[in-house]
Amino acid sequence: xxxxxxxFSLPFRSPNWLGTFALMGLIGIIxxxxxxxxxxxxxxxxxxxxxxxxxxxxxxxxxxxxGVNLFLVILVYGLIIAVIFGVPLVLLFAGSLLAANxxxxxxxxxxxxSGFSAYVGIIQLLGLVLYxxxxxxxxxxxxxxxxxxxxxANVLKVASAKWxxxxxxxxLIYVGFFLAQLGIIACCIGIIFTLPYGYxxxxxxxxxxxxxxxxxxxxxxxxxxxxxxx
Numbered sequence: 501x502x503x504x505x506x507x508f509s510l511p512f513r514s515p516n517w518l519g520t521f522a523l524m525g526l527i528g529i530i531x532x533x534x535x536x537x538x539x540x541x542x543x544x545x546x547x548x549x550x551x552x553x554x555x556x557x558x559x560x561x562x563x564x565x566x567g568v569n570l571f572l573v574i575l576v577y578g579l580i581i582a583v584i585f586g587v588p589l590v591l592l593f594a595g596s597l598l599a600a601n602x603x604x605x606x607x608x609x610x611x612x613x614s615g616f617s618a619y620v621g622i623i624q625l626l627g628l629v630l631y632x633x634x635x636x637x638x639x640x641x642x643x644x645x646x647x648x649x650x651x652x653a654n655v656l657k658v659a660s661a662k663w664x665x666x667x668x669x670x671x672l673i674y675v676g677f678f679l680a681q682l683g684i685i686a687c688c689i690g691i692i693f694t695l696p697y698g699y700x701x702x703x704x705x706x707x708x709x710x711x712x713x714x715x716x717x718x719x720x721x722x723x724x725x726x727x728x729x730x
Contacts, residue, residue, distance in 0.1 A: 504672060507704025510549075511697060514556040518693075521700075523559030525692030528699075532571075533564060539574075540567030542699040543642065549707040556700065573641045573649035581630070631677075632670030633659055635709040638702075642710075661713045669709040676701035 511517055528538035540563025548555055557563070636659035641649030648654050659666045680698020682690065 504708040511700040513554045520556045520559050521693045521696045524696040528695050536564045536567040536571045539570045542703045545703040631674040635669040639710050665712040672705045
C-alpha cells in the first residue's frame with residue numbers, strides 16, 4: 501500500500517462489506533472474546549493486504565486464536581498505564597472533593613479543581629502520544645509474539661526506524677479509532693458498522709507502516725498463524 505490514504509477507502513472495495521461489518525460489529529461488542537476475534541480479523545485483513553488482496557475476511561469467531569497475542573499485549577499496556585496515571589487521578593479527584601467541602605475558603609477548592617483539570621488535560625495529551633507507538637506495538641507483536649510486543653526497547657526500535665512514518669501512522673490510527681466510536685452517537689446502533697470499519701482502517705495503516713520500515717532486522721518475516729487458526 502503505497503498511499504496510506506487508501507486505508508480509509510479499501511474496505512469498501514470488498515464485496516459484501518456491509519454484511520461483514522455488521523456481523524463483525526456484533527461480535528466485536530462481546531467482552532473479551534469478541535475483541536480477540538475483532539483483532540484477529542484485523543490481522544487476517546492485514547495478511548490480505550500483504551498479498552495485494554482487498555477482500556475483507558469473512559466474519560466469524562475463527563480469528564480468536566489469531567488475536568490473542570495482540571489482545572494480551574494491549575491489555576498489559578493498558579493496565580500499566582491505568583495504574584501509573586489512574587492512581588494520581590483518583591487522589592487528585594479526592595483532594596478536589598475535600599477542598600470543595602472546605603468551609604474556610606474557596607481558594608483551596610479552586611486550586612484543587614485547576615490541578616485536577618490540568619492533570620486530565622495532560623492525560624489526554626499523553627493518550628495522543630501513546631497512539632504514535634500503537635503501530636510499532638502491533639508490528640512488534642506480529643513479528644515476535646507477546647514477548648516482543650511487551651519489550652519497550654524492541655517497540656522503540658521499530659518506532660524509531662522512521663519517526664516520520666511512525667507519526668503519520670499513529671495519527672491515522674487515532675483517526676481510525678475516532679471513526680470507530682462515531683457509531684455511539686446513533687443510539688449505539690451505528691457502532692456495529694463503525695467499529696469494524698475502524699479496525700479495517702487500522703489494518704491498512706499498519707500495512708503501510710510496516711512496508712516503510714527498513715531492514716530485515718527491524719521487520720523480520722511474519723510468524724505463521726497459531727495452530728487451529730483458519
